[in-house]
Amino acid sequence: MAVVETRDLTKVFKEGQLGAVNNVNLETREGEFLVFLGPSGSGKTTLLRMIAGLETPTSGEILIGGQVVNDLSPRERRIAMVFQSYALYPHLSVYKNIAFPLKAQNVKKELHKAKVEWAASLLGIGALLDRKPRELSGGERQRVALARAIVREPAVFLLDEPLSNLDAKLRASAREELERFHRRVGTTTIYVTHDQVEAMAMGDRVMVLNKGVVRQLGTPTDVYDNPADTFVATFLGSPPMNLAEIGDVIVGFRPEHFRPAFTMTGDAAPFRLKVENIEYLGSEWIVSGTLAGGKLDGKKVFSRLSSAQNLQLAGMYDFAVPQRELKFFDRSTEKRVEPRAVSWQ
Amino acid sequence: MAKGSSRRIWGNVVHVLALGTFTILLAFPFYWMLITSFKQNLDLYTMENNPFLFNARPTLEHLNFLFTETRFVRWLGNTAFVGVIVVAITLLLAVPAAYSLARLSGRWGERLGIGIFLTYLVPPTLLFIPLSRVVAYLGLQDSLWALILVYPTFTVPFSIWLLMGFFKSIPKELEDAAMVDGLTRFGAFVKLVIPISVSGILTVVIFTFTLVTQEFVYALTFISSESNQMIGTGIPIFLVRGDVYYWGALMAACLIASLPIAFMYNLFLDRFIAGFTVGAVK
Amino acid sequence: MAVARSKIKSIGAAQSPLLGAAMFSPAVLYILLLVGGPFFLAIFYAFSDARIGNTEMHFVGLENFRSILQSPSFRVAIRNSFIFTICSQIVVIVGANILAISLEKAFCGRGIIRFLILLPWVAPISLGAIGWKWILDSIYSVITWVLVAIHIYKPFSAPMWLGEPHLAIASVLLVHSWRLMPFSTVILLAGRTAIPKDIPEAAAVDGAGFWRTQLQIVIPMMRPIISVAVLFGLIFTFTDMTVVYILTAGGPFDSTQTLPSLAFAMGIQGSDLAAGAAISLFLVPLLVILAYFMLRVAHRAEVN
Numbered sequence: 001m002a003v004v005e006t007r008d009l010t011k012v013f014k015e016g017q018l019g020a021v022n023n024v025n026l027e028t029r030e031g032e033f034l035v036f037l038g039p040s041g042s043g044k045t046t047l048l049r050m051i052a053g054l055e056t057p058t059s060g061e062i063l064i065g066g067q068v069v070n071d072l073s074p075r076e077r078r079i080a081m082v083f084q085s086y087a088l089y090p091h092l093s094v095y096k097n098i099a100f101p102l103k104a105q106n107v108k109k110e111l112h113k114a115k116v117e118w119a120a121s122l123l124g125i126g127a128l129l130d131r132k133p134r135e136l137s138g139g140e141r142q143r144v145a146l147a148r149a150i151v152r153e154p155a156v157f158l159l160d161e162p163l164s165n166l167d168a169k170l171r172a173s174a175r176e177e178l179e180r181f182h183r184r185v186g187t188t189t190i191y192v193t194h195d196q197v198e199a200m201a202m203g204d205r206v207m208v209l210n211k212g213v214v215r216q217l218g219t220p221t222d223v224y225d226n227p228a229d230t231f232v233a234t235f236l237g238s239p240p241m242n243l244a245e246i247g248d249v250i251v252g253f254r255p256e257h258f259r260p261a262f263t264m265t266g267d268a269a270p271f272r273l274k275v276e277n278i279e280y281l282g283s284e285w286i287v288s289g290t291l292a293g294g295k296l297d298g299k300k301v302f303s304r305l306s307s308a309q310n311l312q313l314a315g316m317y318d319f320a321v322p323q324r325e326l327k328f329f330d331r332s333t334e335k336r337v338e339p340r341a342v343s344w345q
Numbered sequence: 346m347a348k349g350s351s352r353r354i355w356g357n358v359v360h361v362l363a364l365g366t367f368t369i370l371l372a373f374p375f376y377w378m379l380i381t382s383f384k385q386n387l388d389l390y391t392m393e394n395n396p397f398l399f400n401a402r403p404t405l406e407h408l409n410f411l412f413t414e415t416r417f418v419r420w421l422g423n424t425a426f427v428g429v430i431v432v433a434i435t436l437l438l439a440v441p442a443a444y445s446l447a448r449l450s451g452r453w454g455e456r457l458g459i460g461i462f463l464t465y466l467v468p469p470t471l472l473f474i475p476l477s478r479v480v481a482y483l484g485l486q487d488s489l490w491a492l493i494l495v496y497p498t499f500t501v502p503f504s505i506w507l508l509m510g511f512f513k514s515i516p517k518e519l520e521d522a523a524m525v526d527g528l529t530r531f532g533a534f535v536k537l538v539i540p541i542s543v544s545g546i547l548t549v550v551i552f553t554f555t556l557v558t559q560e561f562v563y564a565l566t567f568i569s570s571e572s573n574q575m576i577g578t579g580i581p582i583f584l585v586r587g588d589v590y591y592w593g594a595l596m597a598a599c600l601i602a603s604l605p606i607a608f609m610y611n612l613f614l615d616r617f618i619a620g621f622t623v624g625a626v627k
Numbered sequence: 628m629a630v631a632r633s634k635i636k637s638i639g640a641a642q643s644p645l646l647g648a649a650m651f652s653p654a655v656l657y658i659l660l661l662v663g664g665p666f667f668l669a670i671f672y673a674f675s676d677a678r679i680g681n682t683e684m685h686f687v688g689l690e691n692f693r694s695i696l697q698s699p700s701f702r703v704a705i706r707n708s709f710i711f712t713i714c715s716q717i718v719v720i721v722g723a724n725i726l727a728i729s730l731e732k733a734f735c736g737r738g739i740i741r742f743l744i745l746l747p748w749v750a751p752i753s754l755g756a757i758g759w760k761w762i763l764d765s766i767y768s769v770i771t772w773v774l775v776a777i778h779i780y781k782p783f784s785a786p787m788w789l790g791e792p793h794l795a796i797a798s799v800l801l802v803h804s805w806r807l808m809p810f811s812t813v814i815l816l817a818g819r820t821a822i823p824k825d826i827p828e829a830a831a832v833d834g835a836g837f838w839r840t841q842l843q844i845v846i847p848m849m850r851p852i853i854s855v856a857v858l859f860g861l862i863f864t865f866t867d868m869t870v871v872y873i874l875t876a877g878g879p880f881d882s883t884q885t886l887p888s889l890a891f892a893m894g895i896q897g898s899d900l901a902a903g904a905a906i907s908l909f910l911v912p913l914l915v916i917l918a919y920f921m922l923r924v925a926h927r928a929e930v931n
């Protein structure tokens with residue numbers, strides 16, 4: 001039995017317009033870390049809030065633990081949520097913040113201390129219990145928010161972009177902490193983000209959304225190596241997948257698979273590249289330029305190389321993509337199709 | 346299904362009930378003023394009549410009386426006159442003061458600003474006795490100029506506080522850029538800051554004007570003759586002849602005097618609140 | 628190079644406190660002369676025997692204070708000042724919170740409702756008070772009519788709302804609360820909108836129902852704003868003489884006098900400037916206390 005399930009879930013904010021969320025069907029797996037990934041406006045936060053009970057769906061059903069919860073208030077759904085701003089109660093101490101859900105659910109006062117201390121030790125914030133939220137750093141606040149979420153032992157965690165308010169350096173360690181936390185507690189978690197790196201790193205499965213519609217639901221490998229459509233293909237990966245239209249298909253290849261021809265063995269599709277920009281990032285090089293000759297003349301493409309030896313600006317070089325790494329998409333539907341024979345010479 | 350929506354319906358009922366009760370309690374006197382203004386005297390002063398109905402035809406006689414046989418129009422004029430001049434004085438004093446306290450004076454400027462705000466807390470009911478002597482000494486008794494002299498004591502401190510908050514919210518870089526471009530500090534103030542601050546200044550204008558119209562103690566103390574009254578004092582005092590209250594005209598006058606102020610106040614409400622909450626609302 | 632240096636020099640000069648002082652001196656001077664001066668004059672009068680019309684004036688030490696403190700109407704006035712101020716404040720804080728909660732979410736017609744609710748505060752005090760005087764009239768009061776119509780009172784036996792001491796006190800209390808309610812409501816509303824939306828949502832997810840969220844999370848978070856509303860409300864009511872003057876003129880038999888209205892009655896109407904000044908000085912201690920708390924709230928807001 002799935003912990004969280006939605007059936008044809010739809011939310012329309014304005015009559016006659018496309019919904020923020022359109023007919024989303026999903027089933028979580030026990031204990032998984034599921035990521036809702038998409039650009040802003042894709043509906044991922046609205047979807048999360050509907051599951052939490054903070055927005056009412058226009059149509060469709062939400063089930064938690066097998067029970068239809070559409071008419072239940074958030075407090076009745078056995079969920080816990082961590083907001084982007086953490087939403088810690090500023091006038092309460094860390095202890096009282098964590099104890100608040102227990103108080104609200106009328107848990108006996110004698111049990112509070114043990115539970116709060118258990119949650120605090122799980123997140124390593126035992127020493128902070130007497131402080132107020134404004135005295136804490138960003139990372140500490142995240143831990144308090146998590147402690148407050150876990151103390152009720154909910155059936156599912158909902159996290160709304162909790163890392164986006166942290167500065168870049170802190171984000172990596174906070175992300176790692178979240179992953180460790182998830183492994184320890186094992187509660188089913190739904191995580192919303194627009195950052196595809198976070199999604200790939202943290203997710204057991206990733207659900208890619210755009211304009212309120214699910215584009216693909218799969219493991220990170222699935223969505224990266226086997227994108228279901230051009231949106232998924234270009235949303236994941238940086239720089240995004242190179243796409244080129246030939247006839248009635250779109251051919252795609254990732255920058256890391258687009259390399260100088262002489263480095264390749266085996267079947268490879270050939271290209272001529274005129275180099276226009278070379279960026280050295282330390283660990284790799286990003287080379288961009290335009291293809292020359294044939295149907296793709298003038299098309300801008302990117303390449304990721306571990307070494308840009310000898311490549312010169314404005315130089316013309318032979319590049320290639322391994323045949324098996326070429327992806328094909330139907331030009332009109334933009335959906336992934338079987339490999340075809342195409343030529344662009 | 347039932348549980349969720351019944352809870353919502355019940356919540357809505359309570360909400361409407363609470364809101365309705367308060368609105369009626371607060372607005373009722375004005376509704377009553379409206380009805381009374383148009384009721385004939387024999388309807389008003391017959392106890393058996395249901396006061397909520399027009400038992401005789403509505404009449405304009407009170408309005409007529411008000412405008413032709415009382416000094417009401419004159420009082421409106423007096424109030425407008427005093428209002429305009431006090432607004433001008435307030436702006437002249439408060440705008441430069443607020444700017445300098447916001448920008449130029451550092452820490453002790455902050456303290457001075459708080460000191461000025463505190464003077465707002467010295468009430469007219471404390472100062473009116475000595476001020477009555479000052480006014481007499483200056484030969485201004487029974488003159489509107491006495492009010493014009495004294496009213497800025499409560500309009501200026503609050504206006505300074507309001508404008509300080511406003512000026513502080515203008516990014517400093519704007520003035521720095523202007524000064525690098527060649528303006529002096531004062532030039533930047535006049536040519537850059539004031540034009541940007543039009544809405545803040547307008548707020549002060551409206552607020553000052555409403556304070557002038559609402560004031561009672563000084564107007565009561567300094568002005569004695571009927572033709573020099575302000576509306577706040579003329580209406581409750583001079584629309585009573587001997588022991589007789591001309592309620593119809595009285596209520597009409599109250600309404601006419603109150604409503605325009607109410608409209609103006611509503612338009613600028615949010616800014617007034619910003620002034621009162623001294624930054625406690627961030 | 629030389630140009631840049633001279634530009635920097637001119638900026639430096641413009642930073643000088645001299646310009647600043649020039650800009651705020653007129654206002655400061657005005658306030659010192661017309662607030663500070665009269666304030667000390669009031670103290671001076673309180674220790675003298677000044678009267679309207681007399682040019683002579685002598686120092687009499689504590690004589691004024693002694694006679695005031697012995698006067699029964701003064702004791703009533705102090706008592707009333709506190710009763711009116713504190714009781715109306717309690718009524719207003721509870722009512723304003725409820726109103727602010729009701730007005731928080733947008734709904735059709737909210738603008739009109741807000742306009743109506745604001746009327747008691749924006750109308751000149753004296754005009755609102757005289758409106759109430761008509762509503763509470765001893766013969767033609769609409770309240771009386773309604774109570775007679777539903778048979779709580781027999782005709783002609785309804786009480787005189789402004790004529791009996793206890794009822795008069797209640798009436799003054801009513802009008803003070805009525806006038807202050809919109810002000811506090813509007814300030815509390817501003818405080819509520821400043822609370823981040825996700826805090827009450829977090830409380831809902833944590834399991835708190837509506838009232839728990841309000842009483843344990845939202846209202847405690849509004850403490851600075853509530854303080855401001857209360858402090859201003861206390862000052863406005865404590866220092867007001869208009870409501871009493873219009874409604875009851877201090878009567879019946881001085882039972883509704885307050886410090887400011889008594890100061891006016893004795894100082895201006897009674898021509899005894901010294902007594903009036905002395906009475907009004909009794910406002911100062913409470914105002915000082917309120918000013919202190921006001922500063923504390925402002926300071927804490929700066930710190931946070």
